[in-house]
Amino acid sequence: MVKTRLDLARVQAARQAIDPIFLDSPLYPCAGLADGLGCTVSLKLETVNPVRSFKARGTEIIASRLAAAGRRAVVCASAGNLGQALAWSGRGRGLDVTVVASRLAPAVKLDRIRALGAELVLVDGDYDVACEQAAVISRERGIRRIEDSVDIETCEGAATIGLELVSGSARFDAVLVALGTGALAGGVGYAVKELAPEVEVICVQPQGAPAMTLSWHEKRVITTDSTDTIADGVAGRVPNPDALADILVVADDAVLVSERSITEAMRILLDHAGLVVEPSAALGIAAILEDRDRFAGKHVATILCGSNVDMDAYHRWVGTVPAAGALVDG
């Protein structure tokens, strides 16, 4: 039995709380990727749902439990995707949702949070500053605060992805998973290790935001003073010790990748898989690019965890020059 904060029966039961529109996301070998990467790559698509990220799996669990408990309001800090997902899940259950985010988060994420009816509080600072502000709001208003990777539901939601990864007929040699707060990697890694312990769980983080990876290698919390990466979804400086403890149990490795590899991976996913992804979702492919020998001839799965990206920046990163937007012309 894999010993983390998670419990298999509880994860399996949590599926019932999640709107089916977020469950059983596509998982398929992408033929267009195999030739260039030298290995079979199966994609787990968490981008093709109403919030275009995996985060709603967790917020569905949270919102349904809060609603069942008669709670009326909730606040979270977010790099953008958690807030959007909590706004989506809360809206249908009569919850007032407040999201605290960096003023520098992608505009598309902030716009979508507002469009879903949440109150958006912007801070002059990064994700960890937003976390501090969310804690203040929680105390002042006396409302529940949701913290990614700390509140167990955020990890349980991610763990349902892991269940799906190992429940099909495909047998993977490795699962490549983005590492940020640790909710995704800890959740997915738990389910994989519990049900298919022979599958390698490899966490991937940008060189420009390495706090959790450094912590994993040192087996203690290491913080950084700043981050410098386009992968806004995983750009944290202050790892949570409980989340780190879980990652230490379930991860076989944690690697860092360059910004160049991230943008190259995004371009490969565009041209060879037909998918726009945000930088955090390209980390798995970036890890293959940086260590082709390690994966040669193997069957790896990677989770495309989100696709909320400002398209002007996207086109710049992947090296395509945008013409005027068609909708603007229309």
Added chain:
Amino acid sequence: MVKTRLDLARVQAARQAIDPIFLDSPLYPCAGLADGLGCTVSLKLETVNPVRSFKARGTEIIASRLAAAGRRAVVCASAGNLGQALAWSGRGRGLDVTVVASRLAPAVKLDRIRALGAELVLVDGDYDVACEQAAVISRERGIRRIEDSVDIETCEGAATIGLELVSGSARFDAVLVALGTGALAGGVGYAVKELAPEVEVICVQPQGAPAMTLSWHEKRVITTDSTDTIADGVAGRVPNPDALADILVVADDAVLVSERSITEAMRILLDHAGLVVEPSAALGIAAILEDRDRFAGKHVATILCGSNVDMDAYHRWVGTVPAAGALVDG
């Protein structure tokens, strides 16, 4: 009861023959599309599977029935996607697959057919010329020939998409479906009209390949001398009378769209849904662009039926300038 060649119980049973990797494809409202298009648009994604089109739903049924009957070989004409799907389905069941296609079909489709181990026969001509050649090969070799929209399994496979469209909680005002040979529209339309007759079924075809649409309006087979469209997947000149008869029963309307609308729709799907699609898959969005008033405030579903597209052409069509491919650099 809707009277076409299809039977609801048979369609429901056919799901059992289809590899689950092709079933229950994503269906979700795409928030990024709503603002610009003035209506709620739910996407049914048939692009996120190993062959990147809906065609495998039908070829799975075909191949399993052929294998059960002890057949060893099969031939089909294809615009590219049917052949790829038949190659995929046949490979796992010990069938020798021969695909006849136009020399001018997208290279990515032809390459994939070969990569899947099928024999590829190229003709100097279009899809209808390929159909004639497939008939010759079928006679000469004494092997079964599969014809899109004529062999009922191709329609039954498409009908399973229709089942999924109307089995969820969402209620659509209209379903926009690409019209080519009629297998997709006839299959989807049948299931929709059988189970949710209030939902409008609207077929969409390019102005440059209008044979089936003209036939629908005239209620008789009308052929054209040539086609002129980038939507290679629906570019037929010679409608099949049985397929037309079905479309006459299930379609509420059949409309034609311009090439400019198709490329604009492809660009919108890239920038606002994060999805690369082939031209045929953009027909539904193109129809909205050409008649915004008709769909204003409504909830429409459209099937993104394929994403096998040569990326150089794609970037040219959608107005982005490609940089050197990352995999080529690598």
